[in-house]
Amino acid sequence: MRATSHSRRIAHLDMDAFFASVELLSYPELRGRPVVVGGRNVDAPLMRADGSRQFARLGDYVGRGVITTSTYEARALGVFSAMGLMRSAKLAPDAVILPANFDAYREKSRQFKEAVAAIAPNIENRGIDEIYIDLTDMEEDSHTLAQRLKQAVFDATGLTCSIGITPNKLLSKIGSDLNKPNGVTILALDDVKTRIWPLATKKINGIGPKAYEKLTGLGIHTIGELANTPPALLVQHFGISNGEWLSRVAHGIDERPMVLASEPKSISRESTFEKDLHVRHDRAELSDIFTALCMRLADDLKRKGYASKTIGLKLRYADFRSVTRDVTLPVAIFDGADIRKAAGACLKRVALTQKIRLLGVRASGLVSLSEPGQEVAVLQGDLFN
DNA sequence: TCTGGGGTCCTAGGACCC
């Protein structure tokens, strides 16, 4: 076991505009154009009589949903991930909108991670399109390694990525973003003052919209200003744990270890409706959606080999407030009808005083079905009667 | 025309136990 004080070399690899880039492999004629992926009512491209394809236009989109990924050409028009589609349609009406194709993204994800693993096996997964890689024990210099990794990813997928290599995960994550797309950034701790301190505090992974606003309110805009703020002041405003963390990360300090394997903590399914639903007028439809969510969750549990002791319900009202309720059972369950009963018991505990825009069901307290010694019930009805 | 879906982690209060 290596002591944490030992100097490490950690890479962060981030695929460039991942979902959109995967789509461009199928539709190369869209290269160089603003393209977004997302939405639920998006038609796949149609083939015209002359063999060319007809794509849906963002400006014609009607309905709920957000952008999941946009190409760099679309970002130049102000259209980014998580932006509402109707709002983005105003900003970039002539952009092309494509439906998401998650199976294809998962397959490309598997391919790029496999290509990296063949070079450097110590990988931490950070979702579908990014990973950390421990390069500490590799022989080659960082520039050579970065090029090798990028080439391997491109050969396996036809896609480009950006890489940051530094002594820790915090700086590598910031670094991979500094020369996007198709970039490499290599930093040492000595570079923090010149390269990191000028950046906005929200570039730090873990400083989100709320913390950023609070810092701005204190007159702290850059990471350098954060580093030069007395830790006591940060503790005063953010609490002991967060305050001290802010001071450390502003100085580029991050001792978090690589996490090479992990078990899921929860599995969930949720759905935002096309239109807000009324608890009485739309009762039948709501009930069907609720049951379908529970059945899909049961499928997910079985496929992944887990049972769950705690079933939770999530509900979002028309005004976007959301509430959760959960119940812990005496035994773990995985049957769809049992999940439906448990979630139904949760639903009885929430106030249904306005229309609903989202329902979700969550399984936590997971127990692996492959590990013996756990009490798992396949019960029929007697738990809630 | 607001604001997806799947996750993790943290906090805080209350129950309950020793």
Place this chain on the structure above:
DNA sequence: TCTGGGGTCCTAGGACCC
């Protein structure tokens, strides 16, 4: 006759990330 101090589990909400 007036009330400690842990520890763990459960629940609800919220921040944050991809």
